[in-house]
Amino acid sequence: MGKKTIAFLLTGGCAGCEMALVDLADRLVDALEHLEVVWWAPTVADLKYKDLEDMPDKSIDLAFIDGMVRLSEQEHMVKVLRQKAKILVAFGACAALGGIPGMGNLHTKDEIFKTVYFDTFSTDNPDGVVPQTKYLVDGKYELTLPEFYDTVRAIHQVVDVDYFVGGCPPHHEFVAKAVEAIIAGNLPPKGSWITSGKSVCDVCPRNPANKGETRTPIKEVKRTIEGAPEEDKCLLQQGYLCLGPITQGDCGASCPKVGIPCRGCGGPIPGIKDFGARAISAITSLLKDEKTVEQLMEKYPTIAKLFYRYSLPSALINRRISR
Amino acid sequence: MSFSPNIVGFACHWCTYTGADLAGSLRCKYPPTIKLIRVPCSGRVEPEFVLEALARGADGVFVGGCHFGDCHYKEGNYKTSRRMMLVKKLLEELGFEPERFRLEWISGAEGKKFAEVMEEYTEQLKKIGPNPLKGGE
Ligand code: SF4
Ligand code: SF4
Ligand code: SF4
Ligand code: FES
Numbered sequence: 001m002g003k004k005t006i007a008f009l010l011t012g013g014c015a016g017c018e019m020a021l022v023d024l025a026d027r028l029v030d031a032l033e034h035l036e037v038v039w040w041a042p043t044v045a046d047l048k049y050k051d052l053e054d055m056p057d058k059s060i061d062l063a064f065i066d067g068m069v070r071l072s073e074q075e076h077m078v079k080v081l082r083q084k085a086k087i088l089v090a091f092g093a094c095a096a097l098g099g100i101p102g103m104g105n106l107h108t109k110d111e112i113f114k115t116v117y118f119d120t121f122s123t124d125n126p127d128g129v130v131p132q133t134k135y136l137v138d139g140k141y142e143l144t145l146p147e148f149y150d151t152v153r154a155i156h157q158v159v160d161v162d163y164f165v166g167g168c169p170p171h172h173e174f175v176a177k178a179v180e181a182i183i184a185g186n187l188p189p190k191g192s193w194i195t196s197g198k199s200v201c202d203v204c205p206r207n208p209a210n211k212g213e214t215r216t217p218i219k220e221v222k223r224t225i226e227g228a229p230e231e232d233k234c235l236l237q238q239g240y241l242c243l244g245p246i247t248q249g250d251c252g253a254s255c256p257k258v259g260i261p262c263r264g265c266g267g268p269i270p271g272i273k274d275f276g277a278r279a280i281s282a283i284t285s286l287l288k289d290e291k292t293v294e295q296l297m298e299k300y301p302t303i304a305k306l307f308y309r310y311s312l313p314s315a316l317i318n319r320r321i322s323r
Numbered sequence: 324m325s326f327s328p329n330i331v332g333f334a335c336h337w338c339t340y341t342g343a344d345l346a347g348s349l350r351c352k353y354p355p356t357i358k359l360i361r362v363p364c365s366g367r368v369e370p371e372f373v374l375e376a377l378a379r380g381a382d383g384v385f386v387g388g389c390h391f392g393d394c395h396y397k398e399g400n401y402k403t404s405r406r407m408m409l410v411k412k413l414l415e416e417l418g419f420e421p422e423r424f425r426l427e428w429i430s431g432a433e434g435k436k437f438a439e440v441m442e443e444y445t446e447q448l449k450k451i452g453p454n455p456l457k458g459g460e
């Protein structure tokens with residue numbers, strides 16, 4: 001059997017997802033016996049976009065994208081890679097859901113530029129320069145920059161995606177399983193998430209259900225900055241807003257294991273259309289009364305940034321309405 | 324032509340939906356702006372339903388449930404109340420006017436109240452105009 005050709009493209013992400021691949025260490029080396037990397041940019045190989053554009057269509061067996069789409073350049077490369085690849089995987093929370101940078105959808109492009117190019121403490125910009133898509137140097141050399149779109153999109157909002165993998169970044173143990181499944185051709189139907197199908201609660205050692213205890217209403221909402229949670233006890237039960245009940249647990253409950261509430265990076269468990277809306281439903285079902293809800297709103301001034309921490313671009317209403 | 328809002332309403336079968344029926348048999352007048360969807364309890368209304376209605380262009384979303392103490396399933400409406408507090412906050416964070424969403428407790432005997440609420444809500448929505456997501460403002 002010939003080697004499968006694979007490609008990686010980093011778009012609007014931090015490269016943490018690629019670190020998760022590197023974390024596979026010797027297992028990645030083993031996998032490379034079956035795989036031939038034909039494109040890995042801009043992070044790893046010194047390749048130009050043109051090199052990818054010149055490849056024949058559908059010549060790459062398997063392509064991974066990590067990162068969301070905010071710039072015209074990212075949009076272009078995502079479309080090119082889609083054309084070249086037989087199977088396209090949206091790898092990690094940014095690609096699959098919009099991710100942390102997706103919270104930018106609560107702001108307009110103008111607000112973001114104002115903060116970044118004018119208001120931050122370290123900015124010194126007396127001439128009020130902001131990025132332009134075209135600039136003429138010496139009246140003859142035209143320089144270009146990509147366009148910065150008003151809205152962040154997840155990859156499936158730009159092109160067809162065959163598989164989704166959650167996590168910010170995906171847990172390396174799970175990546176190993178996913179890569180093995182892909183090599184073996186042992187894949188779910190197109191358009192699905194590659195996941196164990198279990199929630200974070202299902203795999204969490206703090207889960208009251210696994211200890212034969214029942215959940216009781218939450219009387220007080222707490223933030224993690226207010227003190228260390230008790231060992232072994234469910235974080236949600238202690239008032240820390242853990243989103244484990246509705247999040248895919250392919251990380252093996254990494255956060256609750258070390259006392260940090262789940263924020264949903266694994267993506268929604270199957271059947272959920274809108275992560276943030278379902279998070280509201282799950283959390284308020286457990287809050288004792290309206291007073292506790294008021295307390296939540298006082299402690300979290302922008303609830304969208306809590307409930308859509310990783311998923312605003314893929315929500316039913318995926319950005320703040322600008323007038 | 325004056326703007327006539329499109330309201331999607333979720334009404335509890337045990338109270339508000341019966342109230343709407345009563346409004347009809349009492350021949351109370353209210354505008355034809357509301358499209359009522361019957362739910363077994365206001366607690367069945369997922370925040371996703373509200374968001375989806377707005378995402379698909381409803382000008383207003385209404386949820387009607389039983390008065391506290393009267394929920395057929397005891398606690399459903401308390402849960403609705405807590406849930407919808409956060410839904411309201413979320414909608415405002417997403418840039419909607421607070422009037423886009425309205426929660427009311429209307430019993431099966433309050434046909435008149437149902438008609439009045441619909442009349443008033445329709446007027447409110449007429450003032451603020453169409454759902455900004457529909458574009459063409
Ligand atoms: S999902 Fe997380 S780790 Fe991956 S690119 Fe986005 S921010 Fe980085
Ligand atoms: S809510 Fe959080 S802490 Fe509690 S069982 Fe679920 S994942 Fe664990
Ligand atoms: S516990 Fe939640 S936030 Fe933490 S890694 Fe797992 S899915 Fe992500
Ligand atoms: S039965 Fe009417 S609100 Fe629950």
